[in-house]
């Protein structure tokens with residue numbers, strides 16, 4: 001993969017011990033996964049500090065370790081490098097590696113829909129090409145470089161999801177992945193703890209467009225009031241818009257929710273089918289259709305891949321549990337995805353009642369209560385029959401929804417087990433239950449509870 005001296009020059013590392021001879025095949029940051037001949041990069045994470053596993057890595061055969069602490073002790077047989085920031089060094093190495101491959105890289109960012117879009121784009125392109133894409137949601141300063149380090153000569157195109165939770169993240173990831181194309185899904189109140197406001201989220205995501213290769217292609221959602229401004233703000237790129245409401249170059253029209261809970265829609269007078277009733281997925285599919293067209297994939301193949309597209313786990317996945325319908329949206333929550341979930345629940349065709357089981361949206365900073373209230377007001381105006389909420393911030397959802405609903409329709413619980421008790425006593429055959437909350441609220445436990453109690 002690299003010679004040890006190449007690593008030194010890419011990262012500007014200082015050699016603490018050993019000689020710079022030899023090469024290694026792989027880079028790993030997890031000591032458990034080290035194989036003989038690897039370079040081990042010690043990264044300080046939230047839960048683990050890789051520096052504590054140096055001797056384990058060397059025991060397993062690591063030939064060199066990159067560290068950000070000068071006091072590390074290691075057997076003399078291994079090369080030890082020092083850099084002030086190993087996470088940054090991983091990025092520099094990944095950039096150096098990516099530069100060896102003359103292939104198109106498509107980068108995806110936005111407040112919601114990145115993973116679903118990434119999977120749909122990768123799936124459509126796989127009809128004709130060998131595609132590399134992030135595993136799951138590995139979209140941060142560690143996940144993106146590790147994904148790029150999986151490039152091989154066999155890969156024709158890379159589809160890279162990029163996330164951000166602080167200013168500068170997207171600029172950095174763009175400088176590593178060096179994309180030729182970008183997809184921007186939407187701008188909303190995401191990661192406001194550090195990004196502060198929606199305009200700041202937009203400025204952050206715009207760095208993907210600014211950092212694109214010259215004459216790069218920008219695929220953007222024209223229905224989004226921020227993204228629609230992109231062509232006015234950045235020059236020297238080609239722009240392809242998509243949307244549902246506005247007159248975009250690729251506009252989905254005649255969207256029909258079919259009896260079997262699939263969606264039919266047409267683009268450029270061609271019909272497509274998505275086996276999901278979630279309208280937001282039409283936007284994600286539009287990006288995939290555009291990429292398919294740009295990469296000369298036949299209509300038949302695009303059609304088949306879109307129809308078969310599987311929705312990633314916990315992103316408004318629909319399941320029949322006994323005689324009730326469950327919409328599992330427990331992967332995450334922010335105001336953009338919450339609105340999308342409310343639309344799905346409101347439009348859902350079921351003979352029973354619509355029940356929302358929800359918890360907090362995290363990382364919304366100082367305006368968190370206002371965002372919860374906004375969502376609560378939307379629920380108040382909707383046709384949702386019951387709201388069962390749990391969590392501190394979710395109290396604001398309840399207080400804003402309650403005035404518009406009847407007595408006995410809106411509940412807040414202090415404890416998860418109380419929420420579960422109510423779910424059990426309230427839900428009956430043919431109801432549809434949507435479960436949503438931020439990842440850290442672990443609403444998957446509530447999904448497990450529902451699966452256990454309603455499976456017949």
Ligand SMILES: Nc1ncnc2c1ncn2[C@@H]1O[C@H](COP(=O)(O)OP(=O)(O)O)[C@@H](O)[C@H]1O
Nearest residue numbers: 111112113114115116280283315316336337340
């Ligand atoms: N285009 C979209 N617009 C709004 N919400 C979406 C969109 N696509 C997916 N979602 C919802 O956003 C949440 C996260 O989806 P995901 O694809 O994992 O996005 P991300 O990778 O940006 O977090 C889920 O609740 C999902 O249903």
Ligand SMILES: [Mg+2]
Nearest residue numbers: 114115137139
């Ligand atoms: Mg994601």
